[in-house]
Amino acid sequence: MFENYSLADLLANLKKKKKWNAIAVIVLFLLIALPMSYKAITSKSVVKNSTSYSSYLIYKINAPEKEFNIEANNNKNQFSYFYSKLISSNMNGAYLFNDSTDQEVSKIAGEIASNTTQLRNSDTDFWDKKIIVTSLGDYTGVSVKALTTSPALNQLIERKVDALMNSYKDVFKDVTINKLETVNSQEVGGSETTVSNFNLKQLVLRNVVVFILAGFIVVFINFVWYLFNPTMNRVGDFKKYDIHQVFEIENTEVLRQLIRYKKESLGEFAVVTSSKVIAKELEQKIQDVTIEYVEASNFERICQLDAYLFVEEFGKTRYVDFEKKLQELHNFDKKIIGVAVFPL
Structure with missing residues (x-):
């Protein structure tokens, strides 16, 4: 095999x-x-939206009224701008978690789908849209909105902003800061969204x-x-059966010429093939030449002539069929002229 x-x-x-x-x-x-x-x-998949919690902080600024002039106009919103900038620039992991234990940070990280290292090394860009600082006007105040999926983180942010405002409350003369009551609310609660x-x-x-x-x-x-049923694909495949004359023919016209030449030199002989498929194809292509598929049981036909020329085709003639037909002819001591084979 x-x-x-x-x-x-x-x-x-x-x-x-x-x-x-x-x-x-x-x-x-x-x-x-x-x-x-x-x-x-x-x-599609269903995505569950985590519940987000918001904490709204307002720090009211009380400052003496100024007369409207060019100098005052240039200093417009100096109080609220200072404190809003102070808060936003400090909203990073180094400040928020500087006095938190690894266990506390790890708990918060789990609640916001992050990790301890990322939180401790986070910058202000990380907290964008999580902590929103807004200036309400020079003599009005500053608002801070914390929107996260962790109530504990919101409380931590509130404590840190409180400490920051308390540390810088005396920066401006005659300016006082009062914190209004914190408003806590639950923004989104466990909704589901179908996404592609x-x-x-x-x-x-x-x-x-x-x-x-x-x-x-x-x-x-x-x-x-x-x-398990290989085909014969090369000239050497026929030579292993002691068949020395193997003619590679390109078309049926060359086959006709070969048969005519052999009959002139050798006399009459039968043209056979080991494949019923090849016999049927050639029967339709060649009208004036009989190419037979002789059954072993047809003794009378086999015994009519003494010499045989095989016509085969690479890629279609199978070893088992060729060996069987060859053995049948050898059983009656028939002479094998050779093989005319069509290429792949």
Whole structure:
């Protein structure tokens, strides 16, 4: 079995059936890719939105009224701007968690889908939209809104802002700061959102993989199919049976010329083939030459002539069929002129 099959034979069989193999790859690809693509395009998932908590802090600024002049106008909003800038510039991990234990930071990190290292090293960009600082006007105050998924983090932010405002409350003369009552509310509560999982780039990549896989499957099927029933694909495959005259012919016209030449030099002989498929194909192509598939039980026909010329085709003639037909002729001591074989 293995001695009659190699990589070269696999390539020969693939080439011989290239049309059908190509169709098989496309059909197999479509059978796998279409359901997969449909599933990918229509796939959706339900995302649960975590509950977000907000804390709204207001620090009221009390300052003496100034007369409206150019100098005062240039200093407009100096109090609120100073304190809003003070708060926003300090909203980073170094300040927020400088006196927190690793256990406390780890607990908060788990509640906001982060980690301890990220929180301790976070900068102001990380807290953007989580901590919103707004100036309410020079003689009005500053507001701070903390919006996170962790009540403990909101409380920590409030304590840190309180400490910051308290430390800088005496920066301006005759200016006092009063904190109004904190407003805590639950913004969003456990809602669900359906989102599409479709990813075009990923789908294209998967289809490429499926196409390659379909190709490998078809090659493997060819390998298994011909491994247990290999075909003859080279001149040397016939010579191992002591057949020294192997004629590679390109078309039926060359076959006619070969038969005519051999009959002129050798006399009458029968033209046979080991494959019923080849016999049927040649019967339709060649009207004036009889190419037979002689059954072993037809003793009368076999005994009519003493010499035989095989007509075979690479990639279609199988070892088992050729060996069987050859043995049948040897059983009656028939002379084998040679083999005329069509190429791949």
